[in-house]
Amino acid sequence: xxxxxxxxxxxxxxxxxxxxxxxxxxxxxxxxxxxxxxxxxxxxxxxxxxxxxxxxxxxxxxxxxxxxxxxxxxxxxxxxxxxxxxxxxxxxxxxxxxxxxxxxxxxxxxxxxxxxxxxxxxxxxxxxxxxxxxxxxxxxx
Amino acid sequence: xxxxxxxxxxxxxxxxxxxxxxxxxxxxxxxxxxxxxxxxxxxxxxxxxxxxxxxxxxxxxxxxxxxxxxxxxxxxxxxxxxxxxxxxxxxxxxxxxxxxxxxxxxxxxxxxxxxxxxxxxxxxxxxxxxxxxxxxxxxxx
Amino acid sequence: xxxxxxxxxxxxxxxxxxxxxxxxxxxxxxxxxxxxxxxxxxxxxxxxxxxxxxxxxxxxxxxxxxxxxxxxxxxxxxxxxxxxxxxxxxxxxxxxxxxxxxxxxxxxxxxxxxxxxxxxxxxxxxxxxxxxxxxxxxxxx
Numbered sequence: 514x515x516x517x518x519x520x521x522x523x524x525x526x527x528x529x530x531x532x533x534x535x536x537x538x539x540x541x542x543x544x545x546x547x548x549x550x551x552x553x554x555x556x557x558x559x560x561x562x563x564x565x566x567x568x569x570x571x572x573x574x575x576x577x578x579x580x581x582x583x584x585x586x587x588x589x590x591x592x593x594x595x596x597x598x599x600x601x602x603x604x605x606x607x608x609x610x611x612x613x614x615x616x617x618x619x620x621x622x623x624x625x626x627x628x629x630x631x632x633x634x635x636x637x638x639x640x641x642x643x644x645x646x647x648x649x650x651x652x653x654x
Numbered sequence: 655x656x657x658x659x660x661x662x663x664x665x666x667x668x669x670x671x672x673x674x675x676x677x678x679x680x681x682x683x684x685x686x687x688x689x690x691x692x693x694x695x696x697x698x699x700x701x702x703x704x705x706x707x708x709x710x711x712x713x714x715x716x717x718x719x720x721x722x723x724x725x726x727x728x729x730x731x732x733x734x735x736x737x738x739x740x741x742x743x744x745x746x747x748x749x750x751x752x753x754x755x756x757x758x759x760x761x762x763x764x765x766x767x768x769x770x771x772x773x774x775x776x777x778x779x780x781x782x783x784x785x786x787x788x789x790x791x792x793x794x795x
Numbered sequence: 796x797x798x799x800x801x802x803x804x805x806x807x808x809x810x811x812x813x814x815x816x817x818x819x820x821x822x823x824x825x826x827x828x829x830x831x832x833x834x835x836x837x838x839x840x841x842x843x844x845x846x847x848x849x850x851x852x853x854x855x856x857x858x859x860x861x862x863x864x865x866x867x868x869x870x871x872x873x874x875x876x877x878x879x880x881x882x883x884x885x886x887x888x889x890x891x892x893x894x895x896x897x898x899x900x901x902x903x904x905x906x907x908x909x910x911x912x913x914x915x916x917x918x919x920x921x922x923x924x925x926x927x928x929x930x931x932x933x934x935x936x
Contacts, residue, residue: 514655514796516934518830518899548659550693550789552832554899556908558848564753566699566745571733575742576749578731583724583865590860592853601857604848608858612846612911613896614754617659617695617787624787626697629753646899646906648832650791650932652657655796689800691834691930705894707840707886712874716883717890719872724865755895758800758836758928765928767838770894791932793798 514652517544521645525560525635528599530573533645534630537616538623540647547621549651553631554613556644559603560635561610567630580606586638596637603636610634618651655793658685662786666701666776669740671714674786675771678757679764681788688762690792694772695754697785700744701776702751708771721747727779737778744777751775759792797935799826803927807842807917810881812855815927816912819898820905822929829903831933835913836895838926841885842917843892849912862888868920878919885918892916900933 519540523531533553541551555562566572584605587598594600616631617624625631633643660681664672674694682692696703707713725746728739735741757772758765766772774784801822805813815835823833837844848854866887869880876882898913899906907913915925 514657516796516830518901548657550791552897552899554897554906556906556911558846558854558908558911563749564699565749569734569736572699572742572745575732575734576746579725579746584861591857593851593857595851601854604854605858605861608845608847608892610749611752611893611896613898614752615693615695615756615897616754617693617789619659619787624695624697626699626785629697629699644908646901648899650832655798689798691932704890705840706890710875710877713840713883713886716873716875717887720866720887751890752893755893756834756836756897757895758834758930760800760928765836765838767840767926770838770840 515546517649519647521647523633523643525643526640528635528638530632530634532567532630533633537631541618541623541649544649545653546618546649546651547653549618550615551618552615552648554646558607559637560633560643561607561612562614563610563632563634564629566628568628599638606636656687658790660788662788664774664784666784667781669776669779671773671775673708673771674774678772682759682764682790685790686794687759687790687792688794690759691756692759693756693789695787699748700778701774701784702748702753703755704751704773704775705755705770706773707769709769740779747777797828797933799931801929803929805915805925807925808922810917810920812914812916814849814912815915819913823900823905823931826931827935828900828931828933829935831900832897833900834897834930836928840889841919842915842925843889843894844896845892845914845916846911848910850910881920888918
């Protein structure tokens with residue numbers, strides 16, 4: 514069994530999604546794991562990770578519309594607003610999605626479905642540097 | 655350490671939940687892992703996985719009611735509607751729940767709580783064939 | 796590769812969050828794993844786990860406000876209400892958050908971000924005893 518750990522740093526440019534599938538695939542290739550799991554962990558609480566369709570960008574635009582409806586920025590009920598109107602909404606969007614997930618590795622590649630991609634979702638309106646810890650576990654054969 | 659990987663194919667019959675706990679338990683038994691983790695990964699973005707109560711089916715009926723309220727089919731705001739009114743809502747329900755999860759293996763069995771079951775939740779109104787990759791890691795003793 | 800499994804029992808005092816980060820860190824230290832993953836699994840369907848900001852408690856107060864808005868107690872649409880007005884809402888809050896997650900272990904410590912904590916979120920209004928299974932996998936060096 515191999516254990517391989519690496520860090521991926523992503524520069525975001527305000528609220529929106531950034532696909533990280535190919536960066537993760539490169540780390541899996543680097544690990545030499547043929548069969549196992551790749552765990553992806555975002556070290557932040559105002560952005561999140563998401564598995565969703567990667568073919569049509571309107572899916573992610575519609576998700577943005579829905580999350581903006583569920584979690585409005587600057588809601589008068591929020592007590593946590595030190596960093597602005599998008600501060601608390603970013604934490605709530607993070608909790609409704611996820612900060613960590615694992616993808617199976619099958620024959621040396623990420624075992625994603627045909628239309629599945631892994632996305633980092635920046636929930637703050639400003640630009641941030643986001644760190645993702647990737648932990649790969651498995652066998653070489 | 656053992657690594658065992660298998661695929662579970664589930665035929666769905668339209669929107670609704672299908673319990674897959676016993677199928678997962680069978681794969682864990684097949685793996686011979688006594689202590690470890692079973693990772694369950696759905697290779698689709700318009701269905702999802704869920705850990706919830708398996709005793710009373712009204713829990714899942716009420717979840718259906720709540721998700722239909724939060725994520726209406728055919729919302730006029732959706733841009734992604736190629737496959738019909740349930741297309742975008744299925745993606746959003748998937749993101750609000752999860753596509754992957756791990757369950758501990760304790761003494762050779764899934765370490766679920768007394769009332770916990772693992773469910774596949776089909777979010778499309780049509781019938782689909784859904785693939786789940788199960789990756790079991792752990793020790794034989 | 797080491798596999799280490801332990802159980803954490805938490806007494807809750809009604810709806811609200813309880814940080815369990817230091818209890819998890821203690822189990823990781825006990826495991827002697829230097830590089831790997833700690834998987835945390837809650838064996839219940841009316842409470843959940845959450846990764847969120849641990850610095851300012853108003854984040855969790857605002858999350859409580861938002862979840863109470865999305866999932867009202869005693870909604871007339873609920874069929875599942877055997878255990879009271881908070882029964883079905885607790886299951887729905889559990890499904891919207893998560894029952895399980897993994898945190899990377901880096902140099903023998905939980906690889907959380909600066910402001911990240913792991914919380915148990917009790918969704919029932921009464922006090923319960925909640926069991927968390929912790930499974931640590933990794934290498935000693």
